[in-house]
Amino acid sequence: xxxxxxxxxxxxxxxFIWPAYGIAAAVLxxxxxxxxxxxxxxxxxxxxxxxxxxxxx
Amino acid sequence: MMTRLANPARFMRVSxxxxxxxxxxxxxxxxxxxxxxxxxxxxxxxxxxxVRIMFIHVPSAVMAEGVYYLIALASFVALVWRHxxxxxxxxxxxxxxxxxxxxxxxxxxxxxxxxxxxxxxxDARLTSVLVLFFLYLGYIALVxxxxxxxxxxxxxxxxxxxxxxxxxIIKFSVDWWNTLHQPASILRTGGPTIxxxxxxxxxxxxxxxxxxxxxxxxxxxxxxxxxxxxRALRLYAVEPRxxxxxxxxxxxxxxARMRRA
Numbered sequence: 001x002x003x004x005x006x007x008x009x010x011x012x013x014x015x016f017i018w019p020a021y022g023i024a025a026a027v028l029x030x031x032x033x034x035x036x037x038x039x040x041x042x043x044x045x046x047x048x049x050x051x052x053x054x055x056x057x
Numbered sequence: 058m059m060t061r062l063a064n065p066a067r068f069m070r071v072s073x074x075x076x077x078x079x080x081x082x083x084x085x086x087x088x089x090x091x092x093x094x095x096x097x098x099x100x101x102x103x104x105x106x107x108v109r110i111m112f113i114h115v116p117s118a119v120m121a122e123g124v125y126y127l128i129a130l131a132s133f134v135a136l137v138w139r140h141x142x143x144x145x146x147x148x149x150x151x152x153x154x155x156x157x158x159x160x161x162x163x164x165x166x167x168x169x170x171x172x173x174x175x176x177x178x179x180d181a182r183l184t185s186v187l188v189l190f191f192l193y194l195g196y197i198a199l200v201x202x203x204x205x206x207x208x209x210x211x212x213x214x215x216x217x218x219x220x221x222x223x224x225x226i227i228k229f230s231v232d233w234w235n236t237l238h239q240p241a242s243i244l245r246t247g248g249p250t251i252x253x254x255x256x257x258x259x260x261x262x263x264x265x266x267x268x269x270x271x272x273x274x275x276x277x278x279x280x281x282x283x284x285x286x287x288r289a290l291r292l293y294a295v296e297p298r299x300x301x302x303x304x305x306x307x308x309x310x311x312x313a314r315m316r317r318a
Contacts, residue, residue: 007096011106016171020110020164021095024117027163028269031156035276042283049290 065141065282072275079272086265093258101255108255110168115243116263117161120270121189122224124154128196129221132214142278144210147217148200149277153270155193162186173237181230182238185223192220 010017050056094112101108128147135143165183166176177183196213203209231240242250249256 010109011100013105013107013109013171016107016167017109020113020167023163023167024113024160027156027160031152032269032273035273035280039276039280039283042280042287046283046287046290049287049294053290053294055290055293 065145068142069279069282072279076272076275076279079268079275083265083268083272086261086268090258090262090265094262098255098258104172107168107171110164111255112259112262114161114164114168115259116266117157117164118186119263120157120266121154121161121186122227123267124150124157124270125189125192125217125220125224128154128217132217135210136214136218144214145278145281146274147214148210149274149281150270151193151197151200153273153277155190155197157266157270158186158190158193162190178237180236180238181234182227182236185227185230188223189220189227192216192223196220 008014008018090112094109098109098112100106128150131143131147131150134140135147162183165186169178170176196216199216200209200213203212230236231238243256243259251259
């Protein structure tokens with residue numbers, strides 16, 4: 001068994017360790033992407049409204 | 058620092074400058090932490106490789122509780138002093154706390170299956186953390202359940218403060234009841250019982266999770282303030298004269314509404 005496949009097998013716990021890291025990455029990564037997209041959208045919307053109304057703060 | 062950042066405009070300036078640094082520090086800490094957790098740290102003599110789940114389970118548990126303390130503190134400040142950023146902070150933090158709690162529960166379950174032989178038990182620690190998850194969801198639902206945002210914020214603050222009773226129960230559940238979940242091994246009298254080869258990556262991952270929270274909290278607070286300002290501008294665009302008459306100056310009006318909302 002190569003070093004890589006031995007590492008991926010995680011001493012027989014691969015079926016628990018990788019899903020644990022996968023869930024953490026999906027939940028926290030997903031929330032990060034969602035938060036970033038909403039932030040960009042809020043910046044763009046505000047800039048557009050400031051252009052339209054001519055109001056700047 | 059609380060009072061110096063009290064003004065939303067100043068918060069936007071300071072947080073805008075801090076955001077790239079927070080994001081960069083998060084990426085570095087998580088990268089080092091993950092390599093250490095998955096490659097460099099040794100397998101446990103009892104748990105084998107499955108101990109690697111602890112490098113995300115423990116930091117997410119710490120964040121699940123810590124974020125709730127922060128929401129409760131912000132709610133208190135919002136109720137007592139009407140701090141203009143307190144509600145914004147609490148509401149921005151709630152989905153983050155819920156996410157950390159979900160990760161904590163899911164990774165705990167994936168560790169429990171091979172180590173305890175069960176995905177789930179109604180053990181005091183597990184149950185009280187599940188209650189914490191529902192407190193987060195309840196807070197988010199309640200805040201958004203009102204047409205009037207300020208009433209929603211106040212109801213949410215009260216719920217958040219009442220829910221604080223769950224936190225000491227989580228902390229001491231492993232001492233008060235003879236539970237399946239093991240007692241504390243880091244914050245205990247007599248020092249940590251974990252070897253440095255595992256404690257160091259655990260602390261780095263905890264730092265990474267903390268930085269991730271700080272980054273996303275700032276990002277979400279900025280989003281909320283931008284959206285609030287955009288709402289005020291939309292009102293002004295629809296009826297500039299009425300808005301101006303009511304508030305004299307549109308800029309002052311927007312600020313006044315931000316303070317009130």
